[in-house]
């Protein structure tokens with residue numbers, strides 16, 4: 001396993017849970033826990049369910065959330081799909097340093113070896129083995145041979161590059177910072193998205209969080225590009241975030257801005273070979289929202305079982321494309337252009353006028369059953385509105 005984030009760790013845990021021998025796998029992680037990972041930490045019920053199934057939910061401080069809200073050009077809407085359910089939450093906001101460190105600890109307790117400070121440099125696939133070059137925690141270069149290598153090494157994946165795959169589109173630039181709370185913040189049980197600004201393809205967010213145990217707000221801007229998108233938009237989220245902080249009167253807790261990229265899933269990409277397979281953000285995540293923790297956990301969970309069943313890594317690409325997650329990501333990638341492209345006004349107006357779609361998206365994040373007929377009807381209405389809007393603009 002290359003990479004000890006949610007994808008690599010859930011893959012290792014799932015492999016062992018499915019009867020695989022923990023001594024047969026090693027997780028190589030470039031950093032040391034608690035390692036920093038720029039992330040707003042929004043973990044929905046769908047991701048939580050995987051961790052519960054693995055018996056590996058990290059016991060770390062978190063802010064429980066029960067609602068999502070959308071501010072658009074044409075208004076505002078808040079949905080609370082779990083309102084009448086026991087617990088009433090749709091997920092939680094975690095701090096990734098603590099969360100990933102605790103997940104790694106859990107994997108260690110199951111007998112999984114994690115080599116920290118070990119960075120993969122290169123891979124060479126042979127008929128019998130795959131040859132890997134690393135630098136270890138002392139900085140020394142070493143060579144090892146494996147039967148299979150799982151690329152769970154995130155957005156800059158070395159394993160992905162070794163498969164000849166480029167950076168790829170959709171691709172997003174993201175910047176975030178933690179701020180003090182303000183009197184004008186949304187309630188602390190809410191994940192807030194702001195899609196009002198038309199200067200870029202993407203959105204801004206405000207998520208409740210805890211910094212050193214004290215209430216704070218993680219605010220950020222997500223700017224995405226996809227194949228065929230208009231190039232008129234602003235590409236750099238940095239100035240957009242500074243402007244927004246000023247407008248909200250939100251005081252950052254530090255001068256540091258956490259910048260990172262995110263890779264969306266591109267259907268049709270071959271993400272495995274005879275001895276290599278990609279999971280998590282190395283493969284691609286949801287390009288519309290940039291949600292990636294649940295996707296990393298789900299692909300890791302699936303891949304762990306897949307490997308414990310001794311299936312050939314070459315089949316992973318097809319397996320993933322037809323999995324529940326693969327189908328979901330395909331749908332989402334298809335939603336990028338309608339949502340952030342030329343028909344943005346129409347889709348946004350529909351989302352704000354009719355709560356069904358926002359409710360469905362939030363239910364999906366929360367892992368709650370979808371009201372299928374109503375969602376399908378709302379999707380059809382959305383597609384019709386987008387098509388009509390495009391025609392009128394011609």
Ligand SMILES: Cc1cc2nc3c(=O)[nH]c(=O)nc-3n(C[C@H](O)[C@H](O)[C@H](O)COP(=O)(O)OP(=O)(O)OC[C@H]3O[C@@H](n4cnc5c(N)ncnc54)[C@H](O)[C@@H]3O)c2cc1C
Pocket residue numbers: 002003004005006007008028029030031035037038039040041042043118119120121152153154155156157158174175176220258259260261262279280281282285290291292293294296
């Ligand atoms: C600013 C920002 C905000 C976000 N907010 C959210 C959110 O609120 N909710 C959500 O669901 N998602 C969010 N995401 C996305 C989410 O953080 C990622 O999709 C998720 O972490 C992917 O998990 P992963 O395990 O695939 O990769 P990662 O978490 O990136 O883990 C990859 C690991 O591989 C290691 N590694 C990399 N290269 C090597 C190498 N050569 N050798 C050894 N190890 C290596 C890295 O050190 C890292 O630990 C956000 C992303 C960003 C950038």
